[in-house]
Amino acid sequence: MPKSRILYHSLSKHADFDSSDLEILRESLINNASQGITGFLVRSDTEFYQALHGDTEALVNLLGRLNADERHSELEILLFEDTAAPSPFENWAMSYDQFGLSSLGISSNQPGTRTPISKEDSERIWAYIASVASEDAAFGSAFPYARLPGETDLAYAKGLHLA
Numbered sequence: 370m371p372k373s374r375i376l377y378h379s380l381s382k383h384a385d386f387d388s389s390d391l392e393i394l395r396e397s398l399i400n401n402a403s404q405g406i407t408g409f410l411v412r413s414d415t416e417f418y419q420a421l422h423g424d425t426e427a428l429v430n431l432l433g434r435l436n437a438d439e440r441h442s443e444l445e446i447l448l449f450e451d452t453a454a455p456s457p458f459e460n461w462a463m464s465y466d467q468f469g470l471s472s473l474g475i476s477s478n479q480p481g482t483r484t485p486i487s488k489e490d491s492e493r494i495w496a497y498i499a500s501v502a503s504e505d506a507a508f509g510s511a512f513p514y515a516r517l518p519g520e521t522d523l524a525y526a527k528g529l530h531l532a
């Protein structure tokens with residue numbers, strides 16, 4: 370089956386971490402594991418950035434659900450392309466962390482506007498998220514819900530009392 374990778378960003382309903390983020394994480398861990406989707410959800414101030422990898426058909430279905438989800442709005446796809454590369458998230462159905470926009474190399478959004486993201490920015494954001502997921506050296510988060518490189522879905526979900 371053809372595989373794709375997706376990077377999108379959207380505006381969260383909440384300005385900062387909210388417990389509904391953990392509900393999103395719980396749903397993602399369960400659904401994605403059953404559909405062979407892997408990925409990483411980043412909360413960046415009021416925005417979400419999410420990187421996804423998996424069967425194209427499963428990803429298209431997920432995008433349909435994401436577009437209808439009222440916990441965020443103005444979903445903009447930054448990358449959506451076929452890929453033969455293995456997932457940089459290996460077998461992680463979903464991860465979650467909080468980074469400032471500056472860590473993603475993006476200047477802050479001015480009130481009422483959204484910083485435009487170029488293709489080059491998108492590739493850099495994808496690579497940054499992939500490095501945090503896979504390299505101990507890149508991991509530096511003090512966020513209590515961050516996932517440790519090498520941690521299994523089950524250990525992560527149990528640690529957050531999601532399973």
Ligand SMILES: Cc1cc2nc3c(=O)[nH]c(=O)nc-3n(C[C@H](O)[C@H](O)[C@H](O)COP(=O)(O)O)c2cc1C
Nearest residue numbers: 393396397400401417419431434435438440441463
């Ligand atoms: C920012 C964000 C990221 C999400 N990521 C996923 C995901 O990776 N996988 C998933 O199944 N649902 C994800 N969801 C939840 C879906 O939008 C949807 O609520 C969920 O899949 C259940 O859909 P259903 O009620 O139609 O079964 C996410 C929601 C938000 C707001």
